[in-house]
Amino acid sequence: MANLFGKAANELPRKIVVGILIIAALTVAGIAYYFTPKYTRVGYMPKQPIPFDHSLHVTGLGLDCRFCHSFVEKSGFSNVPTTQTCMSCHRMVKADSPKLAALRESWETGEPVRWTRVYQLPDYVYFDHSAHVNRGVSCFSCHGEVNLMRTVYHKTPLSMSWCLDCHRNPEYFVRPQEKVFDLGWEPPGGERQAEMGKRLVEQEKIQPSDNCSACHR
Template sequence: MANFFPRWTNWLPLKVAICGVIIVCGLTGATWYYVTPKYTRVGYEPIQPVPFPHDIHVSQLGMDCRYCHSFVEVAAHSNLPNTQTCMNCHSQVQKDNPKLEPVRASWKTGTPVEWVQIHRTPDYVFYNHAAHVNRGISCFSCHGPVNHMPEVYHAKPHSMAWCLECHRHPENFLRPEDQIFNLDWKTDDVKPATFVAKYGQPSDATEDLSKKKKLSQTEIGETLKERWNIRPPVNCQGCHR
């Protein structure tokens, strides 16, 4: 009996299967890379109704983060400044600047300025700002060098893996509580003798840290971790409640 199909078609199912596997792997890889927070969020810099240069307000004028974000130490959510906060200064400073017209209009009408949200935590994630900043985690760790940003952008991925990196090894990120809002803080700023006198040193330390010339981030972090009994949750219910 004659063959209805040429001989090469015998390999067709295998070729289709191989192509299917390649396509599925390609789509999976592309989704894995392009739909992650690192790709979709990092670098996001929306145009705001009022250009607010953090670098001028913080680095040049010396304003503290808490002047505008006044709830960050006491509430789960960090607030945006209301118009009154802006007008405390701008009723006198650059009061005729056209860029500030939306602020002046908000002041007159009572309608809030419609700021564009940059950092958004999913509804299924519980995050408490106060719990973090009151236990050694700086704004810098999650938001990057905001004090040097002319326009604020999304600097960190805020993915689950990124959060777990800190929860599993908090000693790599902890800093003294009086340096939480100093976004330019470096470990070299710490004087070992003063630090040890205030916080002590880890119980398993093999040397007197107060006599060292400088302390590493790990030494500082391990000390604060033990001093404050920091044990971040690494299970699901810690953040997904």
């Protein structure tokens, strides 16, 4: 037979093992990042029919979230404003802006504006906006700094473990009820969120469920 491989081949097994380890580590890391909502959902920024600028309306003009999303405190579904809501100002303000063409068309025809949906939960998940914003969960916790966004994008993963982070540890996220819609708010006087949160959780008896049937009903 003589030797089938040269002397140099004796180094090969070690190199192959190292190579396999590197590839395996990269694969695991790659799947853990690229195949999870952290990557697949966060950052989704669709083009909307009207280039609506949240930072202009909220930070610049001082509108409250509930001015447009008017039923978020009463309904499970946070509504997108109707054309009438927009037109209550825009009949006078910037009434001829070319950016608002789609709005005016909707006003004339009666067909709603076809906004592209950014946040969407699967059908097997039950979610109620009112249950959250009435218990000290700010818009900010899920939607991020919308008050500063020129175009709205998907801020958080909305994965189940992400939901459970708060359901199991509400003290890291809850804030005083009157500050829920104040997106830029921070605990005053250098108080840490965890301490304040712990106090609020006790005072308000915030006990989020982590039963399966809380969301999968």
